[in-house]
Amino acid sequence: MISDTLFERARQVMVGGVSAGGRYNPSLKKPLLLSHADGCYMYDVDGNTWIDYHSCSGATLLGFNHPAIREALYKAIEKGFFINFESEYHAELCELISRMVPSAEKVRFANSGTEATLAAIRIARGYTGKKRIIKFEGHFHGMHEFVFYNWHNRLGTMAENKEISKVWDSGGMVDETDELITIIPYNDPEILEKTIIRYKDDLAAVICEPVMYNAGCIEPKPGYLEFLRKVTKEHGVVLIFDEVLSGFRMHPGGAQGYYGVTPDLTTLGKVVGCGMTIAAIVGKTEVMNALNPIGKVVVSGTYTGSLLSVMGAIAALKIINNPKVFEDLNTIGTYFYDNINALMQKYAIKGIVQGLCSRFGLYFGLEEKTNDYRVAAGAFDVEASQLFLKKVLDKHMYFHDFGRGITPMHSGITTAHTRPIIDESLQRIEDVFKEMKKEMK
Numbered sequence: 301m302i303s304d305t306l307f308e309r310a311r312q313v314m315v316g317g318v319s320a321g322g323r324y325n326p327s328l329k330k331p332l333l334l335s336h337a338d339g340c341y342m343y344d345v346d347g348n349t350w351i352d353y354h355s356c357s358g359a360t361l362l363g364f365n366h367p368a369i370r371e372a373l374y375k376a377i378e379k380g381f382f383i384n385f386e387s388e389y390h391a392e393l394c395e396l397i398s399r400m401v402p403s404a405e406k407v408r409f410a411n412s413g414t415e416a417t418l419a420a421i422r423i424a425r426g427y428t429g430k431k432r433i434i435k436f437e438g439h440f441h442g443m444h445e446f447v448f449y450n451w452h453n454r455l456g457t458m459a460e461n462k463e464i465s466k467v468w469d470s471g472g473m474v475d476e477t478d479e480l481i482t483i484i485p486y487n488d489p490e491i492l493e494k495t496i497i498r499y500k501d502d503l504a505a506v507i508c509e510p511v512m513y514n515a516g517c518i519e520p521k522p523g524y525l526e527f528l529r530k531v532t533k534e535h536g537v538v539l540i541f542d543e544v545l546s547g548f549r550m551h552p553g554g555a556q557g558y559y560g561v562t563p564d565l566t567t568l569g570k571v572v573g574c575g576m577t578i579a580a581i582v583g584k585t586e587v588m589n590a591l592n593p594i595g596k597v598v599v600s601g602t603y604t605g606s607l608l609s610v611m612g613a614i615a616a617l618k619i620i621n622n623p624k625v626f627e628d629l630n631t632i633g634t635y636f637y638d639n640i641n642a643l644m645q646k647y648a649i650k651g652i653v654q655g656l657c658s659r660f661g662l663y664f665g666l667e668e669k670t671n672d673y674r675v676a677a678g679a680f681d682v683e684a685s686q687l688f689l690k691k692v693l694d695k696h697m698y699f700h701d702f703g704r705g706i707t708p709m710h711s712g713i714t715t716a717h718t719r720p721i722i723d724e725s726l727q728r729i730e731d732v733f734k735e736m737k738k739e740m741k
């Protein structure tokens with residue numbers, strides 16, 4: 301197969317044959333090597349067509365190769381494609397974001413979600429003059445040392461005061477950053493308040509994924525985000541919503557627009573450019589003014605706000621700034637998730653789909669919906685999940701697969717997933733469940 305030859309070639313010069321570790325697919329035992337992609341279809345180098353449920357880790361909400369974005373990119377190329385200066389387009393994009401995202405009084409660009417959360421934490425530290433951050437177990441905020449803890453490798457140990465022991469998500473982490481972070485469970489107001497009070501003199505920020513999409517899809521309990529907002533405000537702690545994955549996902553204003561809770565700072569990535577290399581830190585003017593050139597916190601970069609990405613992002617957000625987009629995504633998403641749940645019941649496969657609008661998690665082993673991460677992780681049947689992920693590949697459907705995590709990865713639909721494509725997918729999933737049922741006996 302052409303993919304085997306290309307993979308072998310890549311392995312000679314690329315570690316593991318991949319340019320991003322997460323692109324190695326444990327079930328395929330190689331990455332998926334694509335020739336091109338369009339809408340919700342991906343075309344591999346061996347001539348196969350795939351239905352996409354990965355959507356580039358959630359970036360391509362409008363599907364691959366959207367004509368409006370393509371047109372904007374051509375326009376940017378004519379203007380000189382890479383210009384490391386400001387332009388009228390930069391302010392236009394910030395105005396758009398500001399109209400859409402409630403906390404976005406001011407905007408600063410970054411190149412990736414990881415860079416954005418790193419910057420947001422630095423702003424919070426610069427603004428408060430304090431060091432510690434609180435992070436929640438199971439939340440993911442990118443791969444820098446200040447946050448790369450307790451995501452989905454294993455549960456930490458819970459102490460009597462309900463703090464959770466630190467679990468590094470990568471080799472190469474250092475003990476020194478352990479001292480700057482406290483990990484607690486999400487969705488428990490009492491633990492939250494007690495922990496904030498315990499550390500308030502040293503606490504710069506609480507960072508969270510308002511919807512835990514990086515653990516599949518776990519929503520905040522009713523009232524929890526409001527309480528989080530209230531208690532951080534009371535104690536002078538900066539509240540950061542990491543909306544790199546939840547931003548523009550279920551509402552034009554992201555999770556903060558959807559739940560009606562406004563943080564001090566927000567990080568945006570992925571859908572903000574629908575595939576362009578762009579991210580943003582946005583927030584209240586008072587806090588954002590900690591940034592240079594007004595304040596002393598330095599956040600800058602050669603490629604930050606590159607013209608190509610900015611113009612692509614404007615085209616994407618102009619489409620996304622429309623509640624109808626999310627109504628339609630919600631309708632098709634709910635139809636998809638309900639029908640997968642019905643198929644699970646039909647074939648007596650223990651599990652449930654939890655989804656909110658355009659993203660979802662397949663919780664094999666879980667029988668009732670939950671917003672408790674530890675309940676989801678405790679019930680998760682990793683063997684069934686791995687079997688499913690392997691078998692859908694045979695049917696040429698691509699789901700996010702990072703291997704043996706303790707909760708599912710997030711999967712997603714895009715505006716290119718029409719009802720006939722969803723019905724075709726449900727047929728293939730039914731075939732997978734039939735086979736799983738036989739093999740799991």
Ligand SMILES: Cc1ncc(COP(=O)(O)O)c(C=O)c1O
Pocket residue numbers: 357411412413414415417440441442443509514542543544545546569570
């Ligand atoms: C919530 C969240 N924060 C941060 C990141 C890191 O973003 P990036 O991969 O662009 O560095 C991700 C990526 O999946 C994410 O989901």
